[in-house]
Amino acid sequence: MTSRVHPEQGFAHDIGAPKDRYATSKVVRVGSALETAIKWITEVPAALLLVAEVVLLLTNVTCRYVLHDPLIWGDELASILFIWLSMLGAVVALRRGEHMRLTMFVARMSPQSRAFAETLGNFIVMTFVLLLVRPATEWAMDEWIISTPALDLPNTVSAAAIPVAAGLMLVLAITRLLERSSLRDCVKALALVGGVAVALYLARQALAPLTAASLILFFAVGVVTIICLGVPIMVAFGVCTFAYLATVTGAPLSIVVSTMNQGMSSLILLAVPLFILLGALMEAMGLAEAMIRFLASLIGHKRGGLAYVLIGAMYLVSGISGSKVADMAALAPGLFPEMKKRGANEGDLVAMLSSSAAMSETIPPSLVLITIGSVTGVSIAALFTGGFMPAVVGAVALAAVVWFKSRGEILQGVQRASRAQIGRAFLVSLPALALPFVIRAAVVEGIATATEVATIGVAYTCAAGLLLYRRFDWSRLYPILVESASLSGAILIIIGCAAAMGWALTQSGFSAQLASLMMAAPGGALGFLAISAITFVVLGSFLEGIPAIVLFGPLLFPIARAMGISDVHYAMVVVFAMGLGLFAPPLGLGFYAACAVSKVDPSTAMRRVWPYLGALAVALIVIVLVPWVSTGFLQAK
Template sequence: MTTRVHPEQVFANEFDAPGTGTDPSRVVRAGAALETFIKWITEVPAAVLLVVEVVLLLANVTGRYLLHSPIIWGDELASILFIWLSMLGAVIALRRGEHMRLTMFLAKMSPSRRVFAETLGNFIVMTFVLLLVHPATEWAMDEWIITTPALGLPNAIPAAAIPVAAVLMLALAVTRLLERSTLRDCAAAFALVAGVALVLYFARNALAPLTAASLILFFAVGSIAIICLGVPIMVAFGVCTLAYLSTVTEAPLTIVVSTMSQGMSSLILLAVPLFILLGALMEAMGLAEAMIRFLASLIGHKRGGLAYVLIGAMYLVSGISGSKVADMAALAPGLFPEMKKRGANEGDLVAMLSSAAAMSETIPPSLVLITIGSVTGVSIAALFTGGFMPAVVGAIALCAVIWLKSRKEKLEGVKRASRGEIGRALLVAVPALALPFVIRAAVVEGIATATEVATIGVAYTCVAGLLVYRRFEWNRLYPILVETASLSGAILIIIGCATAMGWALTQSGFSAQLASLMMAVPGGKLGFLAISAVTFVILGSFLEGIPAIVLFGPLLFPIARAMAISDVHYAMVVVFAMGLGLFAPPIGLGFYAACAVSKVDPTRAMRRVWPYLGALAVALVVIVAVPWVSTGFLP
C-alpha cells in the first residue's frame, strides 16, 4: 500500500523546523498549548466544511441533472463555505509547513544561520498578517450592510474569514518564536524588519514619483529576497504588495483584501479542493494501483516496459489529485522495486519520474488550467481539450529516450502475462480506468462544469472503492480531509495574494509597459511565444505554476490575443514551459520532490535527468512552432 507524502517531507521545508533547542520552560509549553488549540479549531472545522461542501454540491448536481430542480441557494452557500475552507486551510498549511516555499538556500546555511533565517521569516509573516488584520477587519465590517441575494445573509460572514485567519496566523508565528527561537535571534530579526520599515517610511516621498525604481524595489528585489529566505511565497507576495501600496500610493489597503477575496472565491476554483480530495481517495481506495497493474500486465515484459507504464500511468492520473507530489507518490512505490530488480539505476528512476510529471502538466483536470480559466476568462472546456496533445508530444519524446536507454535492460526471469491475467487485470481496472476518461470527457463536452464533475468523481470513487476494491481504511479519512484542506488553502491563498499583487502591478502602469516591450520583440508571433516559453521555464523553476499564472497571465494573455495567438495555444506553451522549469535542477522544486518520493540523493539523479529534460525541451519547441498540437481538436 502506498503512503501519501506530505509536502513538508518532500521539500524539507517545515515552517516549524527545529531551532537551537529549547528547554521545557513555561513559555515553551504555553506556545505548544496554543498551537495545539489552533490545530483543533482549524482542522476539525475545515474537515467538516469539506464534507459539507461535497454533500451540498452533490445534492445540487442531483437536483439539477436528475430532478431538474436545482437548489437555488446552493451555489451561494457553497461560495460562503468555500472562502472559510480556503482560509482555514491556509492556517493549517502554515502550521504544518505545507505552504509553497523555496528552501534551497536555507538548506545550504549553517545551523545557526538557518535558525536566524527562520526567525526572520517568522517576523516577516508577523509583519504580513499585522498589515493585513486592520484593513481586513475594516473591510469585513463594511460588508455587513450588504446581503447575499439568495439567502439574505450579511456579506460580512464570508468576509470575516480573512481577518480571522490573519489573527490565527499571527498566533502561529508567535508560537514559533516561543518554541523555537532564542531571544538574541528575535531581537536581531525584529531590529532588521523594523529598520527596513523605518527606511521605507522616511523614503516614501522620494519613492512615490519613481515608478520603475519602486516596482523593482518592492516586487523584484523585495519579493525575491523574501522567497530566498524560505518564507512562504504567499507571504512574499502579500507583504510586498501591502508595503508597496502603503509606502508609494494613497490607495486604501482594504483594496488588497477585497482583491484577495475576489481572487480566491470564484466558484470555478471550488474545483481545486474537490479534485485534490478525488486524487487522495483514488490512491487510498486502490483505483490508482489497479490502473498500474493493468498497464504492467500489457507491456511490463518488454524492454523499458515498466518505464512506459510509468509514462502511461502518469498520463492517466495526472492532475486529478492537484498535487504532483501525490501523483508521484501514488506511482513510484508500485513500479520502482521491480524496475530496480531489472537493473535500473536509481538516478534514472528519479529522472523518469520527474520528467513524466513535467510532461503531464497540461493534462486535464490540471489545476493550472483551471487557474488560467479563472484569471484570464479562457474556456476551461477548451483548455481541457487542448491539453491532451501537448502531453502526447511530450510522452513520445520521453518514450524515445527510454527506448534508447533500455536496449540493454535485463529481462531474465520476467514473464509475459497470459491473456487470462491481462483479462483479469483489465476487469479489476475497468472502474478505475473509466473515471479519468469520464471526468475529462464530461468537462470537454460541456456536459457539466469542472466543479460538478469533480463532485461526481468523488462520489463515484467512494462507491467504487467501498463496493469494488474494498480496501479503504476509515482511519485515513480524517487525515485525507485535513491534507486536502491544507493543500487547497496553500494554493488558494497564493492565488489571492498574487491577484492582489497583479492588481497593484496593473495600477502602476507596469502592464502597459510590459505589453509594449513584449510586442516589440523581434520575430512576431514566434518571437513572442519563444520569449514567453523561456520566461515561464524560469518562473516555473521557483514560483510553480499557479502563482506565476495568476501574476503574469492577466498581463500576457491580452498581448497574445492582440498578436492573434490562440488563447489555448498560448496556454499550452506557458503550462508546458512551467512544467519543464518546475522539474529542472538545480532550482526546480518538483525535481527535489521526485527525489524525496523515490528516497534518492538528488546528486545521483541530477546528471541523469538531462536527456529526459532535453527531450521535453524539443517537445516544447514543437508545441511552440505547431499551433495545431494545441488547437487541432478544438470545435
C-alpha cells in the first residue's frame, strides 16, 4: 500500500521534481489499486471454494456411509475445485507474504541492501511466472480435447487454474515493484537477472554435457542462493527447474506444468486444506482452550506441571491445524501468563514451546505424513499408526528436562484443583478431547480416508462449538477461510514445484547416482539411517518438512526399502529429524516462529533451548536404533 513506500525508497528519490513526485505517487496508487483488485478476485473465490469443498465432501461422505449411494461425480468435482483452491490460495499467500521462505539473511541487511534484495526477489518471481505462463497456457489448451469421465467436462476447466494463477502472480509482482521499489533498484535487478539469463544462454553448449556441474549449478548454487535472498521456496524450486531444462536439456517446458499439476492434484492432498481449517476452527470455537483447562486442573499444581500440560496439549492438538505456528498460537496464550506468574523465564517458555512442537511432528494427522503417503505410496494408515510412539519418546525426553529444571520451582499460592473442579473441567473438555482420538482412530483403523475424516471433523467442530461452547465470533469466519486457503496454497504449490524439480533430478540420472552413493555408505542399514537423520536435520532447518519430503522422499525411500528398512521406520526417522532441524537455531524457521508467537527476542531463548533440543537428539537416536518404536503397533495389529 502507499504507506509502505518510504520517500527515500520510492521513485521520487530518483526523480526529485514536484511534478515527478506527483507522477510517482500516481504510479504507486495504480499499484495499490491493482493489489486491492487481486485481493478481492482471489480471496473471495478461494474462501467460497473451501466452503464448497467441505459441503461437497460432507455430502459425499453422507451419501457413501449413510445412504450407501455415493456420488459418482463427487470426487471428480472435488478434484477440479481443489486445483483451483490450491492455485488461488498460492496467489493469496504471495500477496500476504505467507509463502515459506528464509528471511534470516535478508533481515540482517542494511535498509538499502534489504530494499534491493526485495526488488531482486520480485524480479525472480516475475521470471518464474513468465516462464510458467506460456507452457501452462499451451498445456491447458491441449487438455481441451480430453474430457473428464463422470462430468464430461474438458480437462481445461481444471488445467486453466495454473496459467490463471501465474498471470495473477505476474501482475502482483509488478504491483510490488510499483509500490515499493526505486527505479535505481529496478534497473540493477533487471540487469542482474538479465545478465544471468544471457550467461546461461551463452553457456548452454558447455553445460549440456556436464551433468554433475549442471546439477550443482542449478539445484545447489541456484536454489540455495535464491532461498537465501528471501524469495519463496516454491519460486526457487520452479525457476531453477525451468532454467535447467531450458539450458541443459531439450525437454519441453510444458512437462514442468504437467508435473506440477500431477504433484498437486492428488485427492489425498485434499486433506491438507481441510485439516488446516479444522485446526483454526478448534482454536476459534474454544475446543483447544477446553483441553488446556482440563490438563491444567489435573497436574497444574505440581512442579513443572504447566510445562507438562504444554507437552501434553501439543501432543493432543499437533498436526490438526496443519501449521506448527497455529498449534503454538493456540496453546501459548492459555498457558504462558500463568507460567510467568510462577516465575518462569520467558526464554524457557519459548524453548519449551518450540521443542514440544518439534517433538510432535510425527503425531497424526501430520501433513508431513500425508505428504509422504502421497509421494512415496506408503500407507497413510500405517504412517498414522507408527507416528504415536516416536512422539511419546520425544515427550518423555522433554519431560525429563522439565523435571530436572523445575525441581526448585516455588508453588506458593498455587492451589490444587478439587475433584469436583477436575470433573467439571473434564465434562466441559470431553467433546474437544474426543475429536483428536476419533480422527486418528478412524484413519488408523481404515474406517475412512484422511480427507473424509477431516471433513467429518470440520462438521463436528462446528456443531460442538456452536451448540456446546457457544463462543464463536462469526466475524472471524471469513479471515479463517482466507488464512486456511492461503496456507494451503503455500503448501501445495511447493509440493507441485518440488515434484517438477524431483522429475528433473530423476531424468538427469541423479537418482541412480544418489542410490549408489547411499547404498555404499559404511554401516549398512544403520549407517544409512544415521546419514539420513543428519541430512534431514539440516534440510529441515531451512526447507521445512514438506518441501524436503517431496524433493527427496521419492529418491530415498526406495533406497531404504532396498536395504531392508521398514517404510514406516524410515518415515519416522526423517520426520522427527526434520522437526529437530526446523526448531533448532540459528537456521530453524520454527524456532523464530515460536519467538514471534511468544513475542520474545530470539537471543533470549536461543541459549535456553539447547537442553531441550539435546533431549530430542537423544530421542532421535533411540528412534533410529529401535525400529519397534515406529513399527511396534503395526506388528501388534
